[in-house]
Amino acid sequence: MAATLAIVGAADTQVGVVPGRSPTELCVDAALRALADAGLDKSQVDGLITCNAFAEPIMYHAEAIAEYLQIFPRMCMTAGTGGGTTFSVIQHAAAAIAAGTAHTIVISMADSLRSFMSREQAMLTQSSTGHPQYEQPYGPTVPAYYALIAQAHMAQYGTTAAQFAQAAVSGRAHAARNPTAQMRDLITVDDVLNSRLIADPLRLLDCSLVSDGGSAVVVTSAERARDFPHAPVYLLGSGEGHSHEHISQAASLTTSAAVLSGKQAYERAGVSPADIDFAQIYDCFTPTVLIQLEDLGFCGKGEGGAFLESGATLPGGSLPVNTHGGMLSHCHPGNPGAMFALTEAVWQLRGSAGERQVVDASLALVHAQGGIMSSHATLILGRDDD
């Protein structure tokens, strides 16, 4: 497929514990940094896409960010499908560019779960993804929803807690090479298995971080993409899959709509899992990584545990996964969490990822999901051939 969209700017704010900036300010900061990376003035922006912030909700979020920036776009959209929002909006941006609705779109997302909410507020707000009448009253936490999936996978395929733990170990091995990551000390499977239980079988180190941070990209048409300071990164294929919102309504606990989003993305890009050089896989909890690796075809169904144990996802492995450290080790400010996987993929494809550069990285798959394995979006990204 000929690419219609290219990413020409990418930037993160400071991440981790960032009390000096509100979520709104982080969103603006990320947008300005991405514009600077693209060598653009804000007056050239004619499209803006954001997601709302839990810690500072704004009724018309994207409008407020545009006003703060004093930009006056022709397309202004606040998107909200949970963690999957980050990548599903890329598909909508591509459609807007193809239709001529907008030519230069900034996608900026930020939140401050760490510094602008108490632990209890963050926990209650995030667990409100559950059904207000038929799930939330029973007191499930976000780890509990994902634990239900993990237990089902263990019962169906014999997957073990030690295999889930490999996803955390792998993420940390990548984060150790990333100076911006929130957690950089190497960990072992035993460290994960000895951390305290949160919701069986998930332990503290199976759970992603709670962070502040913002991240943004600038996208434009593929035909304009060579007019910018950095080598463009092209959207070669994309797909979405939506199967449920509430986990009690999911048709399957162990196979997700990543199967659908992945299939569309591979078909549109004309590639297969074996062609992918590195992948960024949504890692709110370790079982999410394992199940999505299966559903995206990197290993057979039920073989995710063995795949993680093989070391394939580690630095230097056959499929390095979450090369920035992921949400388990780099940062996780809520719904914007996967944006950092996207900016990282851009830097890897530009060849500017420093110590953690994947050798000859030319084809990337990035995948995010939101809700409780509910909304899935897959992107396949590539660069100009040398």
Added chain:
Amino acid sequence: MMTEPQKIQPRPTAVSAPYFEGCRQGVLRLQQCAACGRQQFYPRIVCSHCGADDLQWHAASGAGRIASYTVVRRGVSAAYEAPYVVALIDLAEGPRMMSQIVHIDADDARLRIGASVCVEFQAWSEDIDLPVFKLLEEQ
């Protein structure tokens, strides 16, 4: 006087009122479609299987099996004293629902996927009772 922290409360609507009234009377009610005969949970204005809108309330047996479960070791708020067991229950009539498994120690080996359970009801507030499940004996 200190007030007890309150658990998260459902808010019955006109459509769901028969379900919550059933809970007050100790009966687990499901909607059954007059057109296709299948039962559904949660309550809706249409059948989630065939789309028909003639739905009748029926008393369920209250029997089911654990489809999955987890022991929540850190409660969602002060109103929820950990540990407690959150589970997905496959009801004998077909639908799946979220609930809690009660009257069991969090580390009890009988707590497993596939275990048979039956419904009972617990007060969630002065006005609301909710279905919870307990393991059937002799497993």
